[in-house]
Amino acid sequence: MRVVLGVAGASGAAIGLAVAEGLARLGAEIDLVVSKAGERTLVEEIGPDGPARLRALATRTHAIGNIGAAIASGSCPVAGMIVAPCSMRSLAAIAIGLDDNLLTRAASVQLKERRRLVLIARESPLTLAHLRNMTTVTEMGAIVAPPVPAFYLNPVDLQAVVGQIAARAVDLMQLGPPQARAWG
Numbered sequence: 628m629r630v631v632l633g634v635a636g637a638s639g640a641a642i643g644l645a646v647a648e649g650l651a652r653l654g655a656e657i658d659l660v661v662s663k664a665g666e667r668t669l670v671e672e673i674g675p676d677g678p679a680r681l682r683a684l685a686t687r688t689h690a691i692g693n694i695g696a697a698i699a700s701g702s703c704p705v706a707g708m709i710v711a712p713c714s715m716r717s718l719a720a721i722a723i724g725l726d727d728n729l730l731t732r733a734a735s736v737q738l739k740e741r742r743r744l745v746l747i748a749r750e751s752p753l754t755l756a757h758l759r760n761m762t763t764v765t766e767m768g769a770i771v772a773p774p775v776p777a778f779y780l781n782p783v784d785l786q787a788v789v790g791q792i793a794a795r796a797v798d799l800m801q802l803g804p805p806q807a808r809a810w811g
């Protein structure tokens with residue numbers, strides 16, 4: 628069981644960390660790729676040890692410029708990919724099939740191989756370009772799952788909100804028993 632985890636430079640780096648923890652709980656191998664902006668938001672929002680904490684959970688870490696990495700090919704046996712968080716830049720690149728770095732290339736590979744691609748796309752408010760790109764990737768088979776709190780579960784703190792968003796993303800991969808809290 629092998630999953631690609633992409634971390635782009637949108638706010639919500641903690642969600643990427645929580646997704647990695649959730650995948651590790653399932654026993655999944657994690658192929659990690661972090662964009663340059665993602666490295667920055669990990670530091671800004673988690674701290675100087677953010678990138679290292681994330682890498683510690685990964686089975687393999689690939690450089691963003693390494694377009695020759697195994698996960699750049701459809702022949703690499705992965706179940707799918709989660710981009711958490713996903714910036715509007717990476718969303719746009721995925722929507723037009725730009726494949727301009729290893730994160731967007733690996734995302735395109737999931738689409739061409741008809742595998743799961745879950746995008747925790749984060750921006751607010753949204754422009755028409757953002758909305759159109761979300762429509763486009765959805766038409767191609769991706770799942771856009773914006774990081775919105777499950778208010779109905781009365782989360783006690785931000786960690787609970789982050790944990791629920793990450794657990795729902797992991798559950799969407801359908802690799803094991805659900806981790807997210809369910810209503811009722």
Ligand SMILES: Cc1cc2nc3c(=O)[nH]c(=O)nc-3n(C[C@H](O)[C@H](O)[C@H](O)COP(=O)(O)O)c2cc1C
Nearest residue numbers: 635636637638662664665671714715716717749750
């Ligand atoms: C602290 C911080 C927060 C950001 N938050 C967002 C965001 O929520 N959504 C977004 O689309 N871009 C956000 N950006 C801007 C992206 O990082 C920028 O567009 C970058 O080019 C994205 O590159 P990437 O897609 O390769 O990660 C943020 C940047 C910083 C430094």
